[in-house]
Amino acid sequence: MTTGNTKFDLLLSQARIALDSDEKHRARQLIEKLISWDPKNEELYLLLSKTVKGINEAISCLDWGLKSLPKNPSLIKAIQDLQSEKLEQQRLSEIERQHSAERKAPDQNLLPTNPDCLCRESDHLILS
Numbered sequence: 001m002t003t004g005n006t007k008f009d010l011l012l013s014q015a016r017i018a019l020d021s022d023e024k025h026r027a028r029q030l031i032e033k034l035i036s037w038d039p040k041n042e043e044l045y046l047l048l049s050k051t052v053k054g055i056n057e058a059i060s061c062l063d064w065g066l067k068s069l070p071k072n073p074s075l076i077k078a079i080q081d082l083q084s085e086k087l088e089q090q091r092l093s094e095i096e097r098q099h100s101a102e103r104k105a106p107d108q109n110l111l112p113t114n115p116d117c118l119c120r121e122s123d124h125l126i127l128s
Helices: 006-020 024-037 042-048 055-068 073-104
Strands: 117-120 124-127
Touching: 006 024, 006 042, 024 042, 042 055, 042 073, 055 073
Parallel strands: none
Antiparallel strands: 117 124
């Protein structure tokens, strides 16, 4: 988005470069300054959400945008996408926990199933 404000556009360009260079802290500082100048600019909130580490923090950035831009479809969609991503990560984490627990549990198939078998520590298996 071009505003016609040279200083605004210059800072926005610097923020994008900082974000592309993985200088997230610097990008965040610039974007927050830009938001103070133009709180109704949806692009700024979308960019701001990319300057934070976690999904919850990104959602918070977008929620902040919704305070200035209620019902903004781009912000709402971005939040929905992040919530879906969060649910998918939780689902995958739960699957991994289950698999990890299964690997740690003793294999029940290795235990004798024949009731005529007796186990002794010294002989392991003795048939009666």
